[in-house]
Amino acid sequence: MRPRPATTTSSCRGLSNNVSGLHLLTIEEAARRLAARETSSLELTEACLSEIERTDGEIGSFLEVTADLARKQAKKADARIAAGKDIAPLTGVPIALKDLFITEGVRTTCASKILHNFVPTYQGTVAGRLADAGAVLVGKANMDEFAMGSSCENSALGRTSNPWNTAYVPGGSSGGSASAVAARQALGSYGTDTGGSIRLPASFCGVVGLKPTYGRVSRYGVIAFASSLDQVGPFATSIRGAAALLGAVAGHDPRDSTSIDTPVPDYTSGLGSDLKGVRVGVPKEYFIEGLEPDVEARVREALAKLEELGAELVQVSLPHTEYAVATYYIVATAEASSNLGRYDGVRFGLRTGEEQGLAAMYGRTRDQGFGDEVKRRIMLGTYALSAGYYDAYYLKAMKVRTLIRRDFIQAFERCDVIASPTGATTAFKFGERSGDPLAMYLTDVLTISTNLAGLPGMSQPCGFDSEGMPVGLQLIGKPLDEQMLFKVGAAFEDATDFHTKIPTSVAA
Amino acid sequence: MSKGETQRTELDYVLEKWEPVIGLEVHAQLLTESKLFCGCSARFGAPANANTCPVCTGMPGVLPVLNKRAVEYAIRGALATGCKINPVSRWDRKNYFYPDLPKSYQISQFEKPYCEGGEVSVDVDGETRHIRLTRIHMEEDAGKSIHEGNSEYSLVDLNRSSVPLLEIVSEPDLRSAVEAAAYMRKMRSILRYIGICDGNMNEGSMRCDANVSLRPRGSETLGTRAEIKNMNSFRSIERAVNYEICRQADILDAGGKIVQETRLWDADLGETRSMRSKEEAHDYRYFPEPDLLPLVIDDDLIEKVRARMPELPDARRERFVSQYGLSEADAGVLTSAKELADFFEQALAEHPNSKAIANWVMGDIIRLANDAAVDSEPDFSKIPCSPVQLAGLIRLIDDGTISGKIAKDVFGKMCGTTETAATIVEREGLVQESDxxxxxxxxxxxxxxxxxxxxxxxxxxxxxxxxxxxxxxxxxxxxxxxxxxxxxxxxxxxx
Missing domain, CATH: 1.10.10.410 (Arc Repressor Mutant, subunit A)
Known part of the structure; x- marks a missing residue:
């Protein structure tokens, strides 16, 4: 079916509330207008805040809207621009952060009861770099608790709906970051991706979402889920916007030993060329049984478009793909079981049961503070690391991880970028998978291998299914070759109009 | 049970039949300015929780960054004990819950430590014993829980959290409590010589656990061991190990079996008591620390550290014998502590009479250090007389100005002051009469x-x-x- 045009009328539209239309701008267009002094950061910020005010009751992207802070930052950005000094690509641009980014003085909850009252006393690297660049923080976005989930239904603190149809989930875990951008409540946002947590919600919400190479962006100040897999990345309504967002936060950080110490290229340059000489690998294992026909059709159309733009399609094989989900749920849960030990009620966050002694305090605090999925993963991970089971589970998983990484190395001998669907399906309805953890885990089957291999992966809009829900095209690159993803993505975006489609709930 | 006078005879009886097999795990706090994984001060004695930051208090979202100086100190430790340094080693997480462990895991080295092997020689009763080392690894310390009186709460001080430690694990090569204490003394001497640990057991900057088992004399198989914790002085080590030897012998002699367990030494009661059995032992769920890269120690770094290595106790002893004509025994006493050997050589630089200076240092100076002893350990850092003062005094004897007898009086008057011997002799009219x-x-x-x-x-x-x-x-x-x-x-x- 054809995508709905942006002009479709909607009963909930409140035109008078947001006449400027500035919230609809791409980041690159907003930056151009700011630099040309055609608009101010405060105007952009007010447009986003008023859109949040108007629609977030229904969509629920945000756990906290930082309106006062945003206005203050916008005014400072405007002063910077007026002075003509220290102007960075994101100076004055309103953005949102997933609520696991540590923001000094701004409550950071991980969508968990155990951190419901946690206000960090230090600044994380991503929030710090954005503040230094003059970006404007409009709010902290909802997510699956501790980034564990694929639908955003595991948030303990709020419900986020898909802006395209509020009966559907936005995807997860970075659901609020994706929905905020799709609903034009912020021009861009950041999330984290451990097994698909940026790409899947980007796909479900019809926006661009990128998970960079492991180590490209500092994890200092990112509340950890699975340390060897977690990676920070942007959401935007355009490839160029995503490129600008990545450039603002990428680069070595002495506070993160796993961050990569290589120069950060200008990701926004050199985009817009054709794809002559680019070999696009199509992995047969990613066109699996269970792939929705609409999804397969849109992705095949996208592949044809890439070919039309000059790319050469080559068949590749990633033979260990079938073990990826099992491997992931051992490695990720093992690390999580250790990472989440610090939520013990001793120093911060929720504490209950202290009158009954130390053991009871630990037990009660963690029982009441963590949701079911978090508890499930802590138990899985604890089991996998236990004496007598370590070799059979964790060690084995590490070996399979090596094989999965090797699959990609071999595939990239034959191609420059790999293309596939992001999710096997489009967004599903609330409750459809939340009763069946295994079905939920399988949602990430096409994104997980990228994390296990540490590679960059991106999802961008490539059409809609028969219900009008967005379909995502996934591109996977070589280590540190985010530029290739942007190059292919920009060529596709320039040749199509999917990214210009807007949910009907958004004020035009 | 009173162990006072009866223990000696009981122990003698036990040792006729049973051979103790002992291994020590020594924890030594490295003398770095800052902590192992953050920039906080690692110094002892600050007000509670003054030396803390988001990293060492385990706040959400923080990451560890390795202190390079700690690695250099650790390499010194490896070189001083002849260990083989692994070019690539790994950090692991040791997981357990305790209020003074903020991350709920300790970053340590489990699977692949930075060095293995090595040996330390220990002199006991005129015999030199070579004690093999299994391994040395680096790890961060936990904080400190403070349980005061009968209060309903405990307090946590995280100043010590993430302070760098070396864990030095010996093979079960020690055969008596005296050997165990001598090994610990030698280890402290080495660590002080190379300047990587202050060795203050009462401040907890050097501690040890002992694995103790017995086997019938003549047997080569190892018995079931108990791990003894909480010994915070050399005397404690000797007492605790001897107590444990007798305890195990009582059980074995009665036909019982030793339970593998961790036991806590109680210095007040003079006994060890069960802390947890093997079944209750923690499952630490070790796994590779994903927040840190593998630890790479290349030859360049090793050579850089080696070039700055100070002289070690055994080498210094040999030099004292060959260079100053001292006996092996005297050289051994003088080099047993770096401060003492330094004192000797500084005095010698002022007045080249090695025999006389050696005798004074081994007599009066050590006596003074013993008088200032902390927990029956001489404190050579607080000698109330400088090497220059002592050299001046001996010079007066050697040139006939004063007699040896007068010199003893002058020494007593000189200690604790900055006066020279000559000043005192002149003022008090103590010049020797030779007319x-x-x-x-x-x-x-x-x-x-x-x-x-x-x-x-x-x-x-x-x-x-x-x-x-x-x-x-x-x-x-x-x-x-x-x-x-x-x-x-x-x-x-x-x-």
Missing amino acids: EGKIGEVIDTLLAANPDKVAEYRAGKEKMLGFFVGQVMKETQGKANPGVVNKLLKEKLTD
């Missing part, structure tokens, strides 16, 4: 007053000479040169 005329006058008076004793001497009772020497010294307030006194007395008595 034969003056001494002769005293002798003449003395002989004249004691004709009977002179007669006894001349009749062959040579012991009387001592009486006359004593009288002359008394008459001269000890200032008479004993050599001159002897010579003149003999001349005048045989006249």
